[in-house]
Amino acid sequence: MSDKLYFSYNHIHKLCKESADKIRESNFKPDIIISIGGGGNIPSRILRTFLKQEGSKNIPIQVIGLSLYESLGTGNYDESQIGKEVVRTQWLDFGALDQHFDSLIGKNILIVDEVDDTRTTLHYAVSELQKDVKEQAERLGRTDEATNFGIFVLHNKDKPKKAQLDDEILQGRYYAARTLPDQWFCYPWDAQDIEFHSEQAIKQGFN
């Protein structure tokens, strides 16, 4: 097989459907989806379609912008540590949501991205959001309310991770549609030539 794996839109749609069923079966009911842009945006929107319960409202999606940039640190880094600095380009805005979403306190929060590679980005997202919740809860005297974080990714790369997630999340509310070997993943939204991309996805069985 080629060292690149190609995934079609249809395949991704099906992964989201299947994962929404698993999330529901596990009894985790997200109140809000926090999408890590840009890769998390399309999976978030598809997942929402399948998480929607009849008669209830759509789950709101908020987007945070996180990008991995080359670390320019001058310290004694070994090669494996270079290039793993998370830069925050956008954060939450609850002003635009209704009164039920004036904060994340006491909510079930599903963080969505397309891939868990070194885990640096997910770790950053969870720990910064946990910090925000803690600060808000202390300020508003609501520290007794439990806030639960879950994670959904299309793909988890089977490789040593450079950052860790809490066991509570990893063991209970970490949903990876597929765990695959550490190869180059090609997503349809990055394709310059979608016909070629789709053909490869069909050949590889990811259609």
Ligand SMILES: O=P(O)(O)OC[C@H]1O[C@H](OP(=O)(O)OP(=O)(O)O)[C@H](O)[C@@H]1O
């Ligand atoms: O597990 P990690 O090693 O942290 O890598 C995963 C992250 O890398 C990619 O983001 P990127 O910074 O390339 O930005 P993008 O989503 O805007 O393409 C991807 O979308 C994930 O967010």
